[in-house]
Amino acid sequence: MKLITVSVIFWTFFSVWGINVEIPHPSQKKAEGSITGTVVLSPKNAAVRFGGGLYGRPAPSSGAQTSNDSVLVVLMSSQPVSASPQTEPIMLDQKDQRFSPNLLPIRRQQVVRFRNSDPVYHNVFSLSDTKKFDVGRRPMGEHLDVTFDKSGLVDVFCDIHSNMHAVIYVMPDRALSWTKIQSGASFNFEQLSPGSYELKIHARGYDEVSMSVxxxxxxxxxxxxITLNS
Structure with missing residues (x-):
């Protein structure tokens, strides 16, 4: 810390007083910390998948396999965060009979646009408690906007194609930041004020992990x- 002497002249007494004023040096920065780690997805047991039919039906799959799904890492503050959703709708596309992206993190009150980019019909729906909706049978080029006003997980399916599944992760109000990584990759949250935080790690078809840091x-x-198990 540098000390800068400021001379203040009191003309009434015709004398000079030296006053030491403590001023932070420009190069001094605020004390901050960071959180880092690595996430690994265990081989997924995909013997049964769900989808197809309004209430879902089991469909055979190829058994346990190494997952290449995205991993969502959410940093939670101890207090609610003041944040607004994006002004424009966020796209959840249907292309090549898949959802893109298949893991979508959003803020509450966010509008999501469900667009069909395939030359076949899709019927996107969800029966999740967080948000129930059905966009109906839509041909190529059509879309429907849905607003998500409640925090939680929303499983999204297509009533026509049983292999299609996506998760919309509607953030809690304490969500400070988040990042998406692949299995085996590392995450890093920087410029954090000292204090208590919570991490939530989520991937489709895996048990969510929470921890305090x-x-x-x-x-x-x-x-x-951190290893996630299916």
Missing amino acids: EVSSDEQANVGT
Whole structure:
């Protein structure tokens, strides 16, 4: 910390007083920490998948396999965060009989646009408690906008194609930030004020993992390798 001497002249007494004023040096930065870690997805047991039919029906699959699904890592604050959804609708496309993306994180009150980009009909729906909807049978080029006003997970299916499945992750109000990574990759949240945080790690078809993390000044909190099991 540098001390800068400021001379204040009191002409009434014709004398000069030296006053030391403590001013932060420009190069001094706020103490901040970070959180880092790695996420690995265990081989997924895909012997049964769900979808097709309004209430879902089992369909055979190829058994256990290594997953290449995206992993969502959410950083939670101890207090609600003041944040607004995007002004424009976020696209959840149907292309090549798949949802793109198949894991979509959004804020509450976000509008999601369900568009059919396939030359076949799709009928996208959800029976999740967080949001129930049915966009109906839509040909190529048509879309429908849906607003998500409640936090939680929304499983999205196509009533015509049983292999199609996506998850919309509607963020809790305490969600500070998030990132999507692949299995085996690392995540890093930087410029965090010292304090208590919570991590939530989610991937389609896997058990969600939550953990508390303490962040100290100018230190990196490494949570190591986190494995998600299906």
